Amino acid sequence: MIRKSTLTITAAAAALALGLTACGGNTQSDDTAMGGEVDETGPPTEDDSATEESEPQESADETFGSECSEIPDEGEGSLGSMAEEPVATAISQSSMLSTLGEMLDQAELVDTLDSEDELTVFAPTDAAFDQMSDEEMDSLQEDQQQLTDFLNHHVVEGIQEPTDLEDGSFTSLQGAEVTTQGSDEEFTVDDEAQIVCGNVQTSNATIYMIDKVLSPTE
Numbered sequence: 747m748i749r750k751s752t753l754t755i756t757a758a759a760a761a762l763a764l765g766l767t768a769c770g771g772n773t774q775s776d777d778t779a780m781g782g783e784v785d786e787t788g789p790p791t792e793d794d795s796a797t798e799e800s801e802p803q804e805s806a807d808e809t810f811g812s813e814c815s816e817i818p819d820e821g822e823g824s825l826g827s828m829a830e831e832p833v834a835t836a837i838s839q840s841s842m843l844s845t846l847g848e849m850l851d852q853a854e855l856v857d858t859l860d861s862e863d864e865l866t867v868f869a870p871t872d873a874a875f876d877q878m879s880d881e882e883m884d885s886l887q888e889d890q891q892q893l894t895d896f897l898n899h900h901v902v903e904g905i906q907e908p909t910d911l912e913d914g915s916f917t918s919l920q921g922a923e924v925t926t927q928g929s930d931e932e933f934t935v936d937d938e939a940q941i942v943c944g945n946v947q948t949s950n951a952t953i954y955m956i957d958k959v960l961s962p963t964e
Contacts, residue, residue, distance in 0.1 A: 810908070810931040811943035813871070813955065816842055825946065832860035833867055833951035842943075842955060845875040846897075852887065853894045859901065865951040866906040866916075868924065868935050870959045871942065878959065895920045899962035905952050908933070908945055922963045936960050 809817075809825065818824045818841070828836040834856040838847035846869055850856050859865065875883070886893055898920035906914065911933050914926035926935050933941040939958040946953040 807945065807947050809943060809945050811941055811955070813842070813942040817943065817946075828953075829947045829949065831948055833862075833865055833948045833953065834859040836948040836951075837867070837869060837953070842871050843869050845872045846870055849887070849893065849897060853890065853897055855894065855897055860950070863950060864903070864905045866902050866904060867951055867953050868900045868902075868939070868941075868960060869953050869955050870900065870939075871955050871957060874939070874956060874958050895962055896959075899924070899960055907952070911941075911954075918962070920962045924960065 821827065823840045823842075827839065831839065834847075834850050837843045837850065838856070840847070850859065859867075878886075886896055899918045899922055901919045902916040902924055903919070904916075906916065911926040912929050916924045916926075918924050924936060926933055927937075928934055928941075931944075933944065933954075935941065935954070935956055939956040939960060941954045942957050943955040944953075946955065
């Protein structure tokens with residue numbers, strides 16, 4: 747009787763052990779079956795990060811030049827204000843182009859330029875006009891036709907982007923040729939005037955401010 751009881755207990759213990767082993771072996775499978783999913787995507791790679799955090803491209807309308815910092819940040823004559831106005835009106839509001847604005851008004855060219863669709867203006871700054879003698883300024887303003895021709899020589903048809911100025915040749919509204927050379931942010935007009943603030947946008951034109959006046963050829 748004692749031996750039979752011992753065998754019975756041993757057999758029961760073995761059966762219990764097998765049952766526990768079977769339950770433990772299904773733990774991982776059960777976890778998966780209960781909805782646990784393995785993330786196989788892994789952490790983001792450098793290429794993924796570069797795609798998500800790519801830097802914005804430089805705007806095509808960005809101004810350039812050593813004197814652009816003189817343009818006010820807001821209000822009349824600012825880049826935002828000029829962009830909303832036609833070109834002659836925008837010039838008249840710029841503190842850097844006040845002399846040119848007065849001449850356009852005197853030559854009665856404000857409405858003409860404002861009504862054009864697409865223009866590019868090489869606009870002498872006030873400092874550029876200061877390089878002219880009093881006699882030259884008086885002579886220019888006393889002759890209406892001469893003044894008109896002089897101003898029209900600073901205007902060409904079409905919107906000329908900076909890349910167009912790298913080795914450019916254009917016909918001014920006065921009829922003579924205007925040439926440009928340069929690259930990046932360094933450009934000359936008619937071999938002598940430097941662009942000091944370029945790619946300034948108005949509602950119908952692009953302005954390149956220059957440090958010398960241009961002289962039309964006969």
